[in-house]
Amino acid sequence: MQILKTHYHPEVKTLDNKSIFTRLATRSIAISGSSILLLYTERYEDYSLPGGGLDIGEDKITGMMRELSEETGAVDIKNIKPFGAYEEYRPWYKPEYDIQHMISYCYTCEVNKELGISRMESYETKNGMKAVWTNIHEAIEHNIKTMATSEKKGMSIERETFLLKLIAESKL
Template sequence: MQKLKTHYHPEVKNLENKSVFTRLATRSIAIQGNTILLLYTKRYEDYSLPGGGLDVNEDKIEGMKRELNEETGAKNIKNIKPFGIYEEYRPWYKPDFDVQHMISYCYTCDINKELGNTNLEAYETKNGMKAVWVNIHKAIAHNTKIMTTSNKKGLSIERETFLLKRIAEGLK
């Protein structure tokens, strides 16, 4: 799979003498026309691709399907194709490591427009995460505005906005 970008959070100046934790994750790209299935998170006021961490030894495609179903209730997930890898280094919030090295494997797929029940984790519910079909260009504009005007932005908004822009380029 093609690497799309390696991003270093501004707080991660270098990796010298740092303990690094690597986390593998997946991101799902389900598009119908100019409409894309995203998660809106009220806490951070942003849009993100459905996805999350893989379990130990979990197959990437199976993990992608699991995360997509858990977070959005997506049904009939098919035609899964690699889109690219987004790699990032960002501060780790627990005392066991200094830096998190996140590798996100992104896949396009087709799903039913109608979504089923979600199975969100407690923190996702607490953060006000909700699956929504939204115009991709509106989502990009919204995230771009949040990146420049909000003090509530989360660590993933730059990744998500970069990926949304790359996806939108493919729609032209």
Template sequence: MQHLKTHYHPDITSLEGKSIIKRLTTRSIPMQDDHILLMYTARYEDYSLPGGGLDEGEDHITGMLRELREETGALGITNITPFGIYEEYRPWYKPTHDIQHIISYCYTCEVHKELGTASLERYETSNGMKAVWIPIQEAIAHNEHTIATSSKKGMSIERETFLLKHIAKTL
């Protein structure tokens, strides 16, 4: 799979001598014409690709399918194709490690326009997450506005906006 980018959070000045925890994730890119299925998170005022961490021993495709179904209720998932890898290093919030190294494996796919019932985790519901079909350029503009003006933005918005721009340019 093509490596798209390695991003270092501004607080990460060096990896030398740091304790690093690795997290493997998948991200889904379900498109229909100029619309993309994304997760809107009210807490952070942003749009992100459906996805999340792989379970222990879970392969990438199985994890991608599970996360996409859980977060969006997607039905009829077909034509899964590797898109690219995005790596990031960010501060870790637990005392066990200094840095989290996230490797996101991104896949394009097709899903039915009509969604089934999502099975969001408690924190996802409390953060105001919901699946929405949105024109990709509208999602990019929204995220760019959040980056420029919001104090609520999360650490993932740079990844998500980079990926959305790359998707719009590539697909």
């Protein structure tokens, strides 16, 4: 899959002599008309693509479908196609490693506009995460404003905003 961007968090000055943990993840791009299926997270005041980490040995497509279904309640997931991968290096705040190297594999897909019941993890619920169909341009503008004005922003907002802009430009 084509690498769309490699991003280094500002705190990651070098990879030399660093212990690096690699995490593989997927992100789903589901568009219906002028709306895109995103997650809004109250804690971070941002929009993001549904997705998350792959289980050990899990196939990327299987993991993408699992994450999309868990986080949004999406059903009838079909017509899955690779979009590209986003690679990032960010600080890791656990003692075993210095840096997390995350590769997010992004796929376009179609889903039923009517969502089923999500099965979010407890931290996702605590963070106020909810699935929403929204206008992609409004989501981009919202994230840009959050990056400029909010102290709450999470580490993933730059990745998410970059991907949303690329999706909007691609005319999917």
